[in-house]
Amino acid sequence: MGAAHTRHISSLAARQILLRNGRWMLRPSGKGLRCFSKIAPRWQADELQRTRNIGIIAHIDAGKTTTTERMLYYSGLTRRIGDVDEGSTVTDFLPAERARGITIQSAAITFHWPPEEVSTQGGGESPSTVPEQQRSAVSHTINLIDTPGHADFTFEVLRSLRILDGAVCILDGVAGVEAQTEQVWHQAGIYQIPRIVYINKLDREGSAFGRTVKEVASRLGGWPAVCQIPWLEGGNGRFVGVADVVNLQGLLWKEGGDGKSIKVFDLKQLETENSNLAEELKRARVALVELLSEYDEDIVEKFLEQDEDHLAVSPLDILNSIRRCLVEQGNKIIPVFAGASFRNMGVQPLLDSVVNLLPSPVESPDPEVSIGGIKGSLKQLLSGDLIVAQKETTEVKGKQKKKAALQSESQSSIEKLQSCALAFKVVNDAKRGVLVYVRVYSGSMDRNCLLYNTNLNVSERAPRLLKMYANDAVEVDSIPAGHIGVVVGLKHARTGDTLISYAGNKATPPEPLNTLQLRPIDVPPPVFFASVEPHSLAEEKKMQESLALLLREDPSLQVTVDEDSGQTLLSGMGELHLEIARDRLINDLKAKASMGRIEIGFRESVTAQSPAVTKIFDKEIAGRKGKAGCTVVVEPFDAAKAADTLGPPSEHILAIKVQDGNQIIILSPGLQVSTNNKGIAESPLLPTGIDVTTARNALYNGCMAALARGPQFTFPMHSTRVTLTLDPTEHIFGNETTSSALSAAARLATSSALRELASTSSTALMEPVMNVTISVDEDSLGAVVHDISSSRGGHIVSLDDDQGVPSSEEEATLVDPAKVYAPPDPFETSSSSSSSSLGASLPGTANRARTITAKVPLKEMVGYLKHLRSLTSGRGTFVMHIDRFDTMTAQRQKAVLAELGGYS
Structure with missing residues (x-):
């Protein structure tokens, strides 16, 4: 049975859990059996409370993989810290990822925090049974997904997000809230995923924690709950630690160490040794309690019980209040934490916050399901109400059954439903074959069970089940509800398919269960394509098989055959997306084929x-x-x-x-x-x-x-x-x-x-027009704007500097950055930190980041990154996504057709 979570287990890889006659048996490797009297359902419920399914989301190069590596090291899963630049990271294990230093495929990994050998005497007890302890005092199982940050792989982020219960959004302390960050934040909001923010890279010159907190308010449309503030040497020097606003402590890291040694100061010690930091910590605590009081009545009662003393409110009460605000849907509280992952600072408190604040699978909102065209929640399905509603709509007039009979039928069907899972990712592994990553939503997926694919209407057995540790795996007998695991040996399952198992190993479940769908994804249309040709006719079959496998892995890729030329065309979301697909096809899947140059997918319309x-x-x-x-x-x-x-x-x-x-x-x-x-x-x-x-x-x-x-x-x-x-x-x-x-x-x-x-x-050619967001320095702004509007035929939508730019009008009315508490940055003055007249004289603001939003034809954006880097001395970045297809002018159509050849 999946990951065991009792104090007796120190390494999941070395142990297995077996169920014998309703009792859980623990079998250490090479040793005898030890028996526990806990009954399975209770054990499962307690373990589920101590499980976190989280994702790491952010803009490219914000430090997602670097932070993940530290999490694995401090949890004891790895013995050395991987480096992105060296290509030695655990989660970036594809050759293409290590060569480019970016995440391409989301990686799933399981670890425990805190490590079981150092968790307190609470041992295997459920947090609910130790109310005086913070949840982080008890070891938890964390299933973590490290997602890509590049805009070409937005779909990869989306399919990973929908199976998560919580997310950590990492921000670059220098760049602040970047364009891709806003996009993934919005995507997480679609699935109502509670999120916390971790401001990284505070060790770098020009980093500004206070400014970034204000951007969280203005750009992400929420009220930042500042839970940590940076500890700067001498008040304006290098970053050496964090001050914990919740626990009223200072955490100091040793410079150049591996981050495991942390010196803890209480408030009295801070008042003696660093009075300025202690005063700012008190202000931060007052602001945090005041903010929570606006959204949570329970914290108001605790505040009044402490004679209205903000500092006297217990850390446990504050954590519980933040947790309630996060889990409540529609709430606008965003907990904010600080750190510098590359310097090994701030990651352990972040892990404590993941355990303390983010919800377990039991507490996360019910996923949406549809059955026979009727939409509802998973809870409605398991109670039988959804099936009753579906049958009532399909019964013929004059032949309706009584509601009691329908409820009895539906309850009988649900009782035989053994498991319901979503295949959120398919990967081809060179050693193990095709791995299908699944999130089990109800019941338990057992080894060798018969899985029915409701999308393809086929059944296939699950011969092996694995618990993944990035590129390593441990074989298990079952995957319980709320957990993430891998099925090996499925021949048909694709990304996004719903898999169910039914009592008696029936090949086809009864109607309407055979139409059950869990959170389907709408795949955006691909805008780039390239021809793929086998080296010989003998290689064509192998190439087609490899392409079919690529499509199972990534539904945002499409394969079509041109009727005139007979060419096979591979379409994708961007240049890098197709480039990676080519590498996977030729290097990983060993297809003997070549890919032509990347072209743009135009469209045709009638007039x-x-x-x-x-x-x-x-x-x-x-x-x-x-x-x-x-x-x-x-x-x-x-x-x-x-x-x-x-x-x-x-x-x-x-x-x-x-x-x-x-x-x-x-x-x-x-x-x-x-x-x-x-x-x-x-x-x-x-x-x-x-x-x-x-x-x-x-x-x-x-x-x-x-x-x-x-x-x-x-x-x-x-x-x-x-x-x-x-x-x-x-x-x-x-x-x-x-x-x-x-x-x-x-x-x-x-x-x-x-x-x-x-x-x-009466037909015309249409071209994809992209919504482009470009981040540049103030000095390069003019050159980039001129290039977009004159040379590339683009239309500038807005020019905003990075401060106070709302992501939507609605969010702007909800959050006023001027009312947000943020600690002062080292270079900030009392008059105005954002004044342009001070920009040249203040360190860190000499080249303020500016954001250009424009709509540009895709044809003009091919190869744009190199050109942008030359215009901005290597500092400019951009992200883009398709906005619409626009009809070309006659002159532009003639030029494009001439370039394509064969048309006049």
Whole structure:
């Protein structure tokens, strides 16, 4: 059974837990058995309270991997501290990561904090049974995910975030809150993940803790709860430690050491040895209690019990108050901590805060699930209410079952549901094969159980289960709810699939459990592509297998085949994304293939409405005659205005879908739809064996196939509305009409309508326009703005300096940075720390960071990083994501087509 968590275990890698007759057995390596009388359910519940599933999120180069390495070292999992520059880190284990010094793949690793051998006499007790202790006094299991910071790998961050219960957001104390930080912060907010902030690199010249705290308020839209302040030598010298606002202590690290030796000063000692720091610590404690009092009534009572003395409120009461504020959804409290991970300072208190403040799987918000198209929470599913609601909506009128009978059925189904898990990551390991990382949400996933994939509707066994330690693993017998583990040997599971196991090892669970979905991800459209060619025909099969494995690992990659040239095209989110995919394909997966230069994925759109085009498909398909018809009208589509336009009568609509920027409307007047006793929509006018859903899907797939290739420039269609009409009297030909024939008819009619418009030059080329955020120094601002607006055809949206820039108008109204407590920075003056007149004379502000927000065509951003570095003396950075596809001007279209070749 997963990670055992009792005082008797000092190293998970050396021990295994087995369940025998309802009793937990501990088997140390090479020794006899020792038996405990704790019953499994109680043991599991207590262990789950002592589990933290956390992620490290931040902008690139903020120190995520460096901080993670220190966490592993202090927890006792590693015996030396890995270095990103040396390529010796535990979590960055891919060759491409070590070569570039960046995180590409999120890595999962499990460790204990505090280390079990040094945890207090509370031993294996649950924190709830020792209320006078901080949670960090008892050893906890931490499942940590180290995520990428580069904008090209935003999707990698997103798929990791959704299985977490808490996150640590790391900020660079010099650069402050950067563009990518805002993006990942917003993504974590979508999944309602409680977050704490760790301001790193305070040892560097120009670092400003106070300024960064203000930016947390203005840019991240929350009230910073300053839990630590920096301890600077002499008040304005080098960073030597932190002052703990919660415990009213000073923590001093030895310079040049490994960080394990910490000298602790209480408030009285600080008043004697460093009176200025002690006074600032008192001010910080007052500000913290006052801030918490605005959001938590319990802390107000504790404050009044202590005769309104801010310093007398106990540290445990403050920690519990912060924890309540964090776990409550919608609260705007952001705990802030300080440190310098590279100098081995501040990481142990950060780990204590992870244990003390971030929620366990039991306390985290219920994940959203959908079953049979009905959305709800996991708790509603496990109680049976969601299945009852789903069945009530699908029962045929006049045949509804009583609610009590439905509840009895649903409860019976739920009782047989053994486990429900989300496959959030698929990795190909050279030694172990394909590893599927899963987060188990309910029940327990056991070794050799039969897993049903609700996305692919296939079943496969889980022959081996592992608990991962970055690139190392320990085999376990099961993965309980709330934990993260790895399944080895699955042949079909992909990133984002929902996996369930059912009592009796049934291959297919009963309806509607076979439609269960956990937190699906919407994959953004890729904007870069490159051709991939095998070295010989004999290598093509190996290349296709390797590409299929890449797609299982990363759904943000896409593979298509160009119909004219027969080339295989690999599409991705950015230049670096495709470059890494190429390295993985050739170096890791050993495919003998070569990749062409990276190109941009343009789109094609229509500029006028086509006449109604009717086509009858009449051919043999696989030896069977197929005949079907369809009428199509194609016209421009604007998603922003679509809601304002009056559509066709609702009784004629079979489906309205928006996919890849196009809208498909399927109409069938007079089809006479009814629902049978199994809840399936049928029509007497459709041939035998084809129900309404099958016909609709066939028409939709045929239309999408036609839209994948434009009539004039061969790029995929965008901003196009297709209205398909299926008239049963004209387009259905008895049993000759099959689903394949309907799909072929829809494709034929859609392609013909598009060619009609192309013949009258009523199509245009569209290009991706990127939302670009550039961070530069004040001195380089003018040169970069001029380059974007004149040389690259971009449009400057805003110019803001790094202070007081809200991420949205709503957040700006909620948080006023002027009311936020932040300790003064060494170079700050009483008049104004942000005054531009002082900028040249104050250290650290001679080159204030400025942020440029612009919209620029993607074509002009290819290779932009090198150019930006030359304009800014190597200091500029940028992140970008797709904003929209825009129609090109005639002049620009002509230039692009000439460059592509083959068009005039």
